[in-house]
Amino acid sequence: MSKTKEHTAARGGVPQQNATAGPVAPPRVSARRRRPGMIALSLALIAAGGAGVAVLLLQAGHRTQVVTVVRDVQVGQALTAKDLGKASVALDPAVKAVRADDLDSVIGKRAAVELKPGSLLAPSQVTKDFLVKAGEQLVPVGLKAEQVPATALVPGQKVRLVHVPAPGTVDTGKTSGTAPRTIEGRVVKASKSAPGTGVVVVDVATSADNGPTAAAWVAAGTLRLVLDAPDGS
Template sequence: MSRTKERTAAANGVPPQGPSALAVAPPRVSARRRRPGVIALSLALIAAGGAGVAVLLLQVGNRTEVLTVVRDVQVGQVLTENDLGKASIALDPSVKAVRGDDMDSVVGKRAAVELKPGSLLAPAQVTKDSLVKAGEQLVPIGLKPEQIPATALVPGQKVQLVHVPAQGQADTDEESSTEPETIDGRVVKASSAAPGTGIVVVDVATTAKDGPKAAAWVSTGTLRLVLAAPDGT
């Protein structure tokens, strides 16, 4: 093409033709290489996440509604709905607890042990029987630290109340040869040790006939409490 034609073509907006025109190369697109290790790791994470969600759903689904204690209940006290609450927990099969829908079965019963707020209510902690039965009397006995058995005193435990001679009292030959007088009893409640003195007060149920005698022994300081054997002897 002559210079005159090139100038005319440039004036008309037509790009020049011929060897002088530079060819524009298309952009180079590089294909991404897929790494098998990254893919495997991604699949493993997805699988682990799914398993975690499944475990969480199973744990939530296995929660059980149980009864809880919401305020202090003394031994022998009748339970009311105000003493109890409900909680949903993952309950271990070895833990014995009263189910939430069984509230009606425990309301109106008596506490067989002292109940503390925040604890689960177990079936063995309530009883339909009065801890002091008909024909019995309750005798409170104060025990000094040296008189308290190493074995913890619990409600329902059988004991013997033993009459011992007063300190300084002279024993006759006849009295010394006989066994001390005893009264059978049953622990209803044992308090915590009093601050400073360490004295523990134990409420013991005896027969109505033996109650006044045991109270007299307590007042004169001639009573001792002895744990009975497991078979009650």
Template structure:
């Protein structure tokens, strides 16, 4: 059965009659948005590029390297032991040079070229096969009283001179013999001050020919330590 649309309302002479109910109002027509294929393609390309960037970032951060770390203090010249070393897995920048875990065994038994601190990465340049005590040298321990210890901290490898001073009542040597009362040496290790006395024992490496004389000075407490300037006597 066909139906006719109701008029908008009573009309008299072409003019709507007021006070009369109006008929249903047709909804406005909404035109469909026109799709833009170019814009859609650009959006998809941006999404794909962003996803690729995230993948690259994840891969980079996920790549970790097993490296050797230092677990306790190691002084210059000391032999590196297995207990001094640990391991860590980190994202390593190519510019940072560190000893890999696979090379750990090659490091053990070598000497520290610099002072090693706990928690730091071990670099190849911090390790050396050269000992502070060289061929033809001997180590002599020298005890220094608190007033004889230099204010500057003594470090392994530091060049020093051991000077013989006359004992009380002993005549000073002649000027031309004073050169015989100085022994060039190198610090191997400086200990801590002894409780109560404050005496610091310093191991020095001296030529084998000078070591007995130096030991005699130490025994008679007639030796003093003098720091050499950088680049001084070897």
């Protein structure tokens, strides 16, 4: 028996196979089928997102030329060109401000409220009317901290000046049951409370006939200020 046959018999009669393997084909991967509906939805979402970003960028870049206050202006003071300036701002639609194109229309008008530098000028902050009208007088009324109403005093607010007994006097009954004397007035300006004392000075416009009487009440310390109802009743 030859040596080749002996090796074959020793391995159980199974012929030895060739040790060199042939080339192996890679597995075939089937491509997923694309769904046209999903592709269209994705494109629509991308387009919507891009449009939203574009709108935000346009809104952020949209600026409006408005009128600003550059100097302190007191209530009733006529506005001049030196009191006002211009600025370009991103203006919210809810904010009412005088446009820069209308600057000339507010020059000469009077400040209805106290104006501070750096603020935008609103149409409601100016008026063409004199705060103290013909036939009126301005009476300054000093109010102590406990006499100042909790409701803020604003220009144009209607008030009544009430005459009360002088401090330290005793009511003898002669005036019991009678209503105190009052004078109608209108707030022109109210200062901030003074440091330390808390006193607030309120400029009140009254008729020229009642002005001297109201001033005498203030000097004697017998005047009190009462707010009228918003409708003036």
